[in-house]
Amino acid sequence: MYFSVFFHPRCPALLSHTHARRTFDRALRTLPPALHGRIWTQYLLWSERKGGEAMVRVYRRYLAVDPSVTERFTGLLLSSTNNEPRPLEAAKLLLSLARKAARGEYTSPEGKSPYQLLEDWIEVVEKYPEEVGLDVEETDGSNAVFAKEEADAEAAKTEVSKPESASVNGQLIRVAGPPVPVGVDGNPLPTYNEEEDPLDRKKLNIEHIIQKDGLDVYKDQAGRLWTGLATYWIKRAEFDRAKSMFEQGMKTVLTIRDFTLIYDAYAEFVESLIGSLMEAIENGDEEDEGDVAELESELDVRMKEMEALADRRPFLHNDVLLRRNPHDVQEWEKRIALWGEDDEQVGIIFFWSILCF
Numbered sequence: 418m419y420f421s422v423f424f425h426p427r428c429p430a431l432l433s434h435t436h437a438r439r440t441f442d443r444a445l446r447t448l449p450p451a452l453h454g455r456i457w458t459q460y461l462l463w464s465e466r467k468g469g470e471a472m473v474r475v476y477r478r479y480l481a482v483d484p485s486v487t488e489r490f491t492g493l494l495l496s497s498t499n500n501e502p503r504p505l506e507a508a509k510l511l512l513s514l515a516r517k518a519a520r521g522e523y524t525s526p527e528g529k530s531p532y533q534l535l536e537d538w539i540e541v542v543e544k545y546p547e548e549v550g551l552d553v554e555e556t557d558g559s560n561a562v563f564a565k566e567e568a569d570a571e572a573a574k575t576e577v578s579k580p581e582s583a584s585v586n587g588q589l590i591r592v593a594g595p596p597v598p599v600g601v602d603g604n605p606l607p608t609y610n611e612e613e614d615p616l617d618r619k620k621l622n623i624e625h626i627i628q629k630d631g632l633d634v635y636k637d638q639a640g641r642l643w644t645g646l647a648t649y650w651i652k653r654a655e656f657d658r659a660k661s662m663f664e665q666g667m668k669t670v671l672t673i674r675d676f677t678l679i680y681d682a683y684a685e686f687v688e689s690l691i692g693s694l695m696e697a698i699e700n701g702d703e704e705d706e707g708d709v710a711e712l713e714s715e716l717d718v719r720m721k722e723m724e725a726l727a728d729r730r731p732f733l734h735n736d737v738l739l740r741r742n743p744h745d746v747q748e749w750e751k752r753i754a755l756w757g758e759d760d761e762q763v764g765i766i767f768f769w770s771i772l773c774f
Contacts, residue, residue: 504545511538513613539645546652550623640675
């Protein structure tokens, strides 16, 4: 009943701020745990009204007891009512939820699937690329570290080691073999992962996460994942990197739906670049002839890229069908028809078709 005073519109700031927070904390310290649920309900509502650092700290404390409201917390972290949006913390929380849901350790109160949680994470990455992800140089360095770790792990698997056994006072002890983590009640302790720690300010390697948690798991959603990764680089103004993501996506997808999604996004991206360059040329000063000439040169390059992309579409479409079924005779015939009178390419196609069959 006393807490209701803090929610009254005419409650003075002297009571509704610091005094209210201290009263909530005192109630949690004084009352038995069986009554904490009634306190936390009012405490969370009060913190949402205050927003800012107070809301963040209250929710962090509550999540240690009940993580079921994590999705709501991520929405509050990104909402316009929050004084300082925290996209990196929200992204790490969503990534942790998506991974836990994929392992069966978390069930979304809103009925979201593991992929839907991952898609929510991608939307945060697309909206806040600078705050969440690494730049190109940092991404390349991180990719090299991950590649080395994977190579070391594969090498460790190939090594054949025979564990030796020994005994002390008749009890067998383990003196060799891979390390076994110490756990509680027979369950291993969770390993620390900086990608899922919302308090760790280190940014994320978006490429590695999408490959590991997205493309390797949700192969039927490859189109959305590739376009999301390319959009991330576009928002960071890394256009060459975005182009390579589009190209890599079109060369790896196995369905026409995914190919169409990537191709349409790629074409729209090139068209937007052309439109921006044309607008810059029109608004350019006559005195800056060197800059205008440079823009015109870049415009010619982009126009050629657009024409080349349109010319390649039938071949890329045919590639998708052949990757899905390399024994499709009709698609091989279409491939030959696409090359027309290019005898060299037709010979190469004939050679590969013999290998496939």
